[in-house]
Amino acid sequence: MSVRSEPLLAAARPARRGAPIGLWLDRQSVFSWLMMAPPLLFLAALVGYPFCYGILLSLQDRPVAHPGTFVGLQNFITNFNDPIFWRVALNTFVYTAVATLLKMVGGLGLAVAMNQHFRMKNLVRALLLLPFIVPTVLSTVAWMWMLDPAFSVVNRLLIGLGLPRPGPSWLGNPILAMFSIIMINTWRGLPFYGITLLAGLQTVPPELYEAATIDGASGWQRFRYVTLPLLQPIILIVTLFSVIFTFADFQLVYVLTHGGPQNATQLFATYAFDIAMGAGQLGLGASVALAMFPALALLIFALTIYMRRG
């Protein structure tokens, strides 16, 4: 501490807290609000305003580059009667649920496997996180090439293992296309789960395992009754995170399938993009994007409450 005392005094000197304006500025509330005002105004202008404007847009018939006309809830009614919209809702649900489940199970497996002492553990951990670091679009292009209809390396390996030629059409078959986007989303998100859960595992006191072992618990029982309950808060938070961002995913599907074949992989975000940017219907597009809002709002609310507590 004594090393630090010099700069402390130097910092203290110029401040004369006698002047009334200085005293006013030094009040906690005044200082705080003045400090937070610029970022809060920025967020109000570029998040708050667009959000409200989006609601307004969703109530308009608004072709791109034309003034909008107010149509009330017409866009939402159109969506309600649009079979593709319901297909999109189902797709988004399946995509989010399955990918999240796979990431959770795989991530737990990864964390448990990594929670042992071995050489070059830090290097392995760094390499495992690479899929999560690299820009999604770029790694998705690599997957696109790996699943290419004519030259798919995955298929060549599968054929080598005895599958009949020409192998599955990963992006051309509706079910396989959904399977593919789920797998690639899992590939990218699993390390995030795994490494976060690993950090949680490392905080579990070893005595608990020793006590459980002395009481005769098997490996599975130690995992089930010691590890899982202690990890539960972290699992919950990571899962909520992952659900929010998987639910609103855009990049992966846009690059890999463009929502095809026949809307089999169309999600809310890509569908809203197609309507607003492709067909130029800003109002209808905004209403599709807003259809995500109720579910997102619930999830975000749950997670913010939970993060505040934790």
Added chain:
Amino acid sequence: MVTGYGPVERLVRLWLPVGFFLVLALFPFYWMAITSLKPDVELYNRHIMPLVLHNPTLKHYIDLLTQTNFLTWTWNTMLVAVVSTAISLVFGVMLAYPLARMRFAGAGLIAMTVAAIYLVPQPLLFIPLADLINRLDLGNTLTAVILTYPTMLVPFSAWLLLGYFKTVPMELEEAARIDGASRLQTMRRIFLPLCTPGFISAGIFAFTLSQNEFLYALIFLTKSAVRTVPVGVIAELIRGDVFYWGQLMAGALLGSIPVALIYSFFVEHYVAGLTSGSVKG
């Protein structure tokens, strides 16, 4: 943990699962790399063993760098990432410091709002933002993305820094206050210099997130000269139905290298941020 396994058990418990995850995580990058080095005759020949290189060539890299705007895109991506990261750190501190240290009415509400904004995904906002950017006449300028990236990076940095700030002991600041320093001086000269690790974590995250951003860049940047790497690669290296896979893989690999390099230098900070900032809050 429990030790004393035999080598066979260690293989089954450790190296098999870890090896499986490693191969899964890294194979796409291996495939990117060898594809980018293969000549076209080898790429599009189904009778050659695909997993190894036979006649490596740099042709795809040369084509990528001379026939496309890849270098411009890289420059744009870097510029945008650096500027928006800087904005996010400054604004992030301005939000996080009062929330971490001051008592004032509404603090809890602001903290909740910041966390909630951090979780709002871009697809919810891109349509009104596109219209807004058009009206401001900012289409096809880097300003458009430099302004919009911080909408997700500021709340994120603020949240991560808030978590870090709370771990810094308050004694030094209290001492400075007793010595007569104003709140601003205490923050700038005493507190912020102690927080370098937090800034590195938040900075790397913000930098990687801006490199990864795609939706806003796709919508706002439609001219080749202002594009970022992800948009340039998708929009210009895929021409209609023709895929230049060699060039695409070269572009994907080169585009990943800046992030991977920065990440490899600061991996400990990254992991610390991942596990503290995003999770515990």
